[in-house]
Amino acid sequence: MTLLELDPDELLSTTRSVRLRLDLSRPVERHLIEECLDLAQQAPSGGNQQTWAFVVVTNPEKRRALGELYKQGWETYLKEITARREAATSAMPSRDVLRIYRSAQYLADHMGEVPVLVVPCIAGRTEQAPIEEQASQWGSILPAVWSFMLAARARGLGTCWTTLHLLHEREAAETLGIPYDQVMQAAMIPLAHALGEEFHPGPRKPLNTIVHWDTW
Numbered sequence: 001m002t003l004l005e006l007d008p009d010e011l012l013s014t015t016r017s018v019r020l021r022l023d024l025s026r027p028v029e030r031h032l033i034e035e036c037l038d039l040a041q042q043a044p045s046g047g048n049q050q051t052w053a054f055v056v057v058t059n060p061e062k063r064r065a066l067g068e069l070y071k072q073g074w075e076t077y078l079k080e081i082t083a084r085r086e087a088a089t090s091a092m093p094s095r096d097v098l099r100i101y102r103s104a105q106y107l108a109d110h111m112g113e114v115p116v117l118v119v120p121c122i123a124g125r126t127e128q129a130p131i132e133e134q135a136s137q138w139g140s141i142l143p144a145v146w147s148f149m150l151a152a153r154a155r156g157l158g159t160c161w162t163t164l165h166l167l168h169e170r171e172a173a174e175t176l177g178i179p180y181d182q183v184m185q186a187a188m189i190p191l192a193h194a195l196g197e198e199f200h201p202g203p204r205k206p207l208n209t210i211v212h213w214d215t216w
């Protein structure tokens with residue numbers, strides 16, 4: 001196992017959403033995927049239930065089908081946010097926003113070509129559940145997914161958290177044989193070797209705008 005030379009703080013601050021720098025032409029070795037999944041399993045889960053599951057998709061037809069669902073989700077989302085922005089202001093989106101749109105459009109155009117798509121799942125559906133149950137359910141899969149992404153970054157792989165295929169979750173469940181009534185999909189993580197090793201911390205708000213000491 002070869003890991004990049006990153007200390008823990010560098011790993012945490014440079015695990016970016018990788019879209020334009022996913023190597024679409026190089027397969028990802030199975031042992032690397034399994035190492036990342038082993039580490040993901042060390043994440044916490046409510047009541048230590050570990051009712052998570054990961055569908056690792058390498059089959060080209062299934063990837064193409066998921067890519068198509070993702071693209072439909074992206075187009076719906078893009079229409080909605082464009083309409084919302086135009087209603088609120090006539091100003092052009094900022095350069096930062098345009099940069100993310102371009103990168104997201106590229107991923108939407110190529111999702112089905114990414115060598116591996118990982119769909120993390122959690123047992124039980126929360127549509128009708130009270131808030132503490134929802135929090136426990138989602139909180140029992142999200143740390144494992146982030147651990148998976150950190151482990152991938154440490155191995156020179158790129159990932160991006162995506163959710164837009166969930167606009168068509170039922171069709172994705174049919175494609176992958178996931179029992180939709182019992183299991184929720186939490187995300188779809190494209191996984192590929194990253195083109196280049198260097199990534200930088202992303203822009204974030206100053207701490208004093210998001211942290212409340214003792215009182216909101």
Ligand SMILES: Cc1cc2nc3c(=O)[nH]c(=O)nc-3n(C[C@H](O)[C@H](O)[C@H](O)COP(=O)(O)O)c2cc1C
Pocket residue numbers: 015016017018100104107160161162163164165202
């Ligand atoms: C819950 C969640 C859903 C997201 N969904 C998408 C998505 O569907 N498509 C996409 O391209 N990026 C998606 N992202 C990635 C965000 O756009 C990204 O994290 C954000 O722009 C910050 O960039 P960074 O991760 O490189 O710091 C998602 C991230 C999260 C946490």
